[in-house]
Amino acid sequence: MRVSYEHTGINESELVEYKNKVSKYHIQLENRTGKGSEFLGWISYNSEVDKSIYKGIKDIAAEITSNADALLVIGIGGSYLGARAVIEALTDSFNDVGNSGVRVYFAGQNLSGTYLKELLEFVKNKEIYVNVISKSGTTTEPAIAFRMIKQLMEDKYGDEAKNRIIATTDGEKGALLDLAKKEGYRTFVIPDDIGGRYSVFTPVGLLPISAAGIDIDELLLGVEAAHNEYSNAELMENEAYKYAVIRNILLKKGKDIEILVNYEPKMVYIAEWFKQLFGESEGKNYKGIYPSSALFSTDLHSMGQYIQDGQRKLFETVIQFDKLPQDMNIPTDPADLDGLNYLTEMTMNEVNKKAFQGTLLAHESGNVPNIVLNIDSLDTIHIGKLLYFFMKTCAMSGYLLEVNPFDQPGVESYKKNMFALLGKKGYEELKKELENKINE
């Protein structure tokens, strides 16, 4: 991974000014003494964890692959996006069976009756396994979805259903743990000191990823490489810290919206995961960069106008791969009626690269700073590395903003209102107040 900032207008001396600050926050992260330090378990989870857990995950994944053609993964936010991001990035976009694993479908990430009804209709005649994931064990969206999916499993498999449901949750407490114990489900533990959005490399992400046929040993090699590389205290030798500092400098220059740009459709859910990671970590105390995303060149035909010419509050972080899983030559057509024969010496990926280079220069001249994340290859090891890179950047970035990057107090507000309006016990006063507002 190389973070290039030649197209941001920032020079090295601006970066170097952050050297001492970065080294102070680096020590706080490594020694777990800074804000939210009780949630820093993710930094070294994969180097410290008892490796037999990976064997347990791979064994169950193999069992799922041989006994099922659909794995329903139930979860939301940090208990959903990491698995989806990695699976979509590393499996075939169209082939029904991802990398010789099982096809993974997601539920409990919304409250749409239409979505769930259509999903259950679609899978009802397939052989199914379920992985229900919730750290708190009480989140409404996955809990509702699980109630219905549990019913489907029991109707379909009777007593056997309990062997096809795996719960990933807190090791000590919570409604999902109680239910799992009562029903006899197999369980995986979400460590206490790892918050949802930092949990992709725990069983939360690893079980669905492994079941989808992705080699988790390889993924974790990338995590280990990133753990070593981004533990360097030296700002100018640590690409994750560099990226954090560049973002911070741009924010101070009034660029408070970041667009994570991809040129590969497989990366769309990585961008969704990125938005949760940075949005939930930095957006507090009226601070933070608003994280957004775009898929180019698709979105150049929709959002391109705004990016080039709209309000100048934006910067872009562009992900560029040197090597991609597939490519195609552009064929010659003797008639050349579409006028494309000038491209026949090129492959699709080369055309895409020219789109990237042209767009970068156009946006830069439109006063949109561009950071480029150069990655060797879109493959398992580099995806592991990339996600860890983002987590380390995010932790440093939050500290530079002087916020706690590991809590999410703001998420509670909507839940309180929703519970009150739904008539949950204990919310009677708030219910009256909200209903009065609605009927005003």
Ligand code: PA5
């Ligand atoms: O990052 C987070 O903490 C959140 O996105 C949670 O993961 C999300 O709200 C789901 O919570 P839980 O796993 O407790 O169901």
